[in-house]
Amino acid sequence: MADRSTQRLMLLILAAVFAFLYVPISVLVALSFNEGGLPTAWTGFSTKWYGELISNKDIMGAALNTLIVAVSSTFIATILGSLLAVGVEIRRRKGRVLETVIFAPMIIPDIVLAIALLSFFSMLEVTLGLRTIIVSHVVFNLAFVCAVVRARLKTFDWTIVEASTDLGASTITTLWRVVLPVLMPAVIAGALLAFTLSVDEFIIAFFTAGAGRESITLPMQIFAMIRFGVTPEINALATIVMTVSVVALALSQRLNSGKLAGQ
Amino acid sequence: MADRKPLYLMTPALAWLTAFMVVPCLLVLALAFFRRGIYGGIEYTFTLETIALVFDPLYASIFIKSALIAGLAGLIASVIGYSAAYAIAAMPARRQPLLLFFAVLPFWSNYLVRTYAWIVLLNREGLITALARYLGYDGEMPRMLYTESAVVIGLVYNYLPFVILACYAPLSRLNPEIAEASRDLGGSAWTTFRRITLPMTAPGIATGFVFVFVLSIGNFVTPALLGGGQFQMIGNLVYAQFLTANDWPFGAALSMVLIAVMMGLLTLQTFVSERASGARTKEA
Numbered sequence A: 001m002a003d004r005s006t007q008r009l010m011l012l013i014l015a016a017v018f019a020f021l022y023v024p025i026s027v028l029v030a031l032s033f034n035e036g037g038l039p040t041a042w043t044g045f046s047t048k049w050y051g052e053l054i055s056n057k058d059i060m061g062a063a064l065n066t067l068i069v070a071v072s073s074t075f076i077a078t079i080l081g082s083l084l085a086v087g088v089e090i091r092r093r094k095g096r097v098l099e100t101v102i103f104a105p106m107i108i109p110d111i112v113l114a115i116a117l118l119s120f121f122s123m124l125e126v127t128l129g130l131r132t133i134i135v136s137h138v139v140f141n142l143a144f145v146c147a148v149v150r151a152r153l154k155t156f157d158w159t160i161v162e163a164s165t166d167l168g169a170s171t172i173t174t175l176w177r178v179v180l181p182v183l184m185p186a187v188i189a190g191a192l193l194a195f196t197l198s199v200d201e202f203i204i205a206f207f208t209a210g211a212g213r214e215s216i217t218l219p220m221q222i223f224a225m226i227r228f229g230v231t232p233e234i235n236a237l238a239t240i241v242m243t244v245s246v247v248a249l250a251l252s253q254r255l256n257s258g259k260l261a262g263q
Numbered sequence B: 001m002a003d004r005k006p007l008y009l010m011t012p013a014l015a016w017l018t019a020f021m022v023v024p025c026l027l028v029l030a031l032a033f034f035r036r037g038i039y040g041g042i043e044y045t046f047t048l049e050t051i052a053l054v055f056d057p058l059y060a061s062i063f064i065k066s067a068l069i070a071g072l073a074g075l076i077a078s079v080i081g082y083s084a085a086y087a088i089a090a091m092p093a094r095r096q097p098l099l100l101f102f103a104v105l106p107f108w109s110n111y112l113v114r115t116y117a118w119i120v121l122l123n124r125e126g127l128i129t130a131l132a133r134y135l136g137y138d139g140e141m142p143r144m145l146y147t148e149s150a151v152v153i154g155l156v157y158n159y160l161p162f163v164i165l166a167c168y169a170p171l172s173r174l175n176p177e178i179a180e181a182s183r184d185l186g187g188s189a190w191t192t193f194r195r196i197t198l199p200m201t202a203p204g205i206a207t208g209f210v211f212v213f214v215l216s217i218g219n220f221v222t223p224a225l226l227g228g229g230q231f232q233m234i235g236n237l238v239y240a241q242f243l244t245a246n247d248w249p250f251g252a253a254l255s256m257v258l259i260a261v262m263m264g265l266l267t268l269q270t271f272v273s274e275r276a277s278g279a280r281t282k283e284a
Helices: A004-032 A048-055 A057-090 A096-107 A110-123 A130-153 A159-166 A171-200 A203-208 A218-228 A232-256 B005-031 B049-054 B057-090 B096-108 B111-122 B127-134 B148-173 B176-184 B189-217 B221-226 B234-243 B248-283
Strands: none
Touching (some): A004 B096, A004 B148, A057 A096, A057 A130, A057 A218, A057 B005, A096 B005, A110 A130, A110 B234, A110 B248, A203 A218, A218 B111, B049 B248, B057 B096, B057 B148, B057 B234, B096 B148, B148 B221, B176 B189
């Protein structure tokens, strides 16, 4: 194995990289509890910035919109994405075109999908708002749900499906009572991932929201606040948003690692 | 199950993707071949002028500038990311998954929030200034926020976890016996790294670099927030054409060229890494 000085160098590199990764976000979290709210001086512990958030109508409205968008788009994407995953895995001879279409939303740059959807909706003269954001979020959410569920299906034992159909169950019954229970952890993991991505998504929502204040989402609100200037409230908001994403994603990862899946 | 059933399961999702991804993207592609009407709107006559305008020196220079910034971000992220991945791979095997987890964790938090964190640090009244004052420096602080460097830092920070993951994969698969053989044959640690480890794990670096480059070149949030609108990158230009200038054909043409650059790079990268892994299988 490597000698001592190399080992020490490795530890030093790791410490530096982890400091680079964690100092900025730690500062944010710490400042959200700073009475004065400014980075220049620590004036005492306080949760008052969190109180300010709750009494801020704009932020609460944006939070509600984000929740509506995330829950609806996750719901639709989870159903469509899971069915897609099952369909794709049954159909063994996969076409390249099919694969490209399914994976494209994960690869297409956000801004391109965003302007494409904006042009599309405008040409059809669809009124932009929460509904168009939901429809657009489903596009990338369903790709991620499909990917998570497909990963689980790779180790799926298809003989139980054969057994089910041999015993006279219909496709729907087999899907509902045999396939779904086994896939459930992956479906939930996929849904949690979709939910987080939807809560965090900014660019597509920004383009497909329209001009009105009533369809502003939390990331859009954060973007507007940052451009307006640094206020201590953003620290508190940022801390909450960050916590929600990390918790939901950690849960999703855990479900997906199979530890809770009973396999 | 019968052959027709899978199609029936896939139909709703495929219909959604067709309606809200394939069609809109084709629409943007088509838009690029029209031009903006005199009074705004779109003039529906086929023309290549709009695409040609992308290569006008004025706009081409924005492309080049974006590529330089994306390239610099990719380069810095690759060096830091590779070092971090190398260090993680050198740790005891049981600690590696946890270290990797914490290296990727920040990536799971909101992009805007991570970018905003740098505003707090680089601000004129920010933490770095406060720290400098605390350490006794009372001269004029250089401007840190709203510069190109700030944008590069933001991009490196946001995409570093990608590079660490991409570099860790080949590093962790590396057979330690090969490095041992090199040392037994008299190679120094540096020679072994330079002539064995680095070439064998280069595809990981290439993957990481291309990823950062592709994500950075079309980025408009980081330049808007950390660059403070002081200079334009291609993403900001696309944004402006659609939401401010109302010249959709030109915005579409810019995006098409942007996508072409991205696709070209991604394809090249896949091709190179496939060849590299193919060559390795032959050796084995």
